[in-house]
Amino acid sequence: MRFSSLVITNDPFDVIQLKDTSNGILVEIYSMGALINGFYVFVNGQLHNVIDGFVSPNAALKEITYGFKSAKLAPFVCRMANGQFNIDGRYYTIGKFYLGDHAIHGLVYDALFEVINLYADEHACSVGLRYHYNGTDKGYPFPFELLVNWKLEANQKVTVTTTVMQQGTVPIPYSDGWHPYFMIGTGIDDCTLQFNSNKQVEFDERLLPTGITISDHRFEQGTLLKDISLDNCFLLDASVPAKCTLSNHLMDLHIQPDKAYPYLQLYIPPHRNSIAIENLSSAPDAFNNDMGLLWLKPNQHYIFSTSYTIKQRNNG
Structure with missing residues (x-):
């Protein structure tokens, strides 16, 4: 069979490998955070990882908050001003990770997801993961369930689909996103970037939207x-x-989000070896500025999807 999907280790958590045996393409998924830690493609005969990931699962456990590499962002994305928001005059204060004065990158980036299915046939392979957030953070006491599906198919295409549902009695605020860093064989200074936008969200000195x-x-x-x-x-x-599209002389990385991800956050770290290209359902601090904020209705599914495709260039 052309494609395969299997758990290659469960220490300290499940690590899943998706593989296209026809060309050796590998995708590595961590059940911690349901994150992608590897997308390996052949470039000039050598296997290259286009994901700036962790060196090991244990490193991910220790280092996830250092750069939030590939992190799942939910139920809020990027920064939340002072870690606070209010609903009908009642204030909530996030209790998890802060960068300076502001809560950052949600509550599930280090959550241990359950592997609920592995699938492979001649056309594709996938893994499904599930996590139930039970409302334990005092600043977000609203339970919800996440289903994340990673799929590898022909033409070096990886698609991630997130489904979220809450089973409370009233709508709850929510934003969704991902925080992967990409490196395509050279430093970022040798890459070009193209995307369909002529509108930047204005930030203040705190890196929070002005509205x-x-x-x-x-x-x-x-x-x-x-x-x-x-x-x-x-x-x-x-x-x-x-x-x-992120491009250099070696390859093109094409990222195609669906309409559920209308915002694109970009960050180049000081080392300039990789770039974070983050598909988001809302702007940062949406719980306070309402820019793209969703209100999840009880027992209704909300679906978010994006795909990553690598095309090598023929350099003769």
């Missing part, structure tokens, strides 16, 4: 990232299919 968008046309036709610093959020153009 307005500003014009930014730099990336519509693609631009070289050399000398460009990014820790910004963009609103994708809803009138055309969403796409984002």
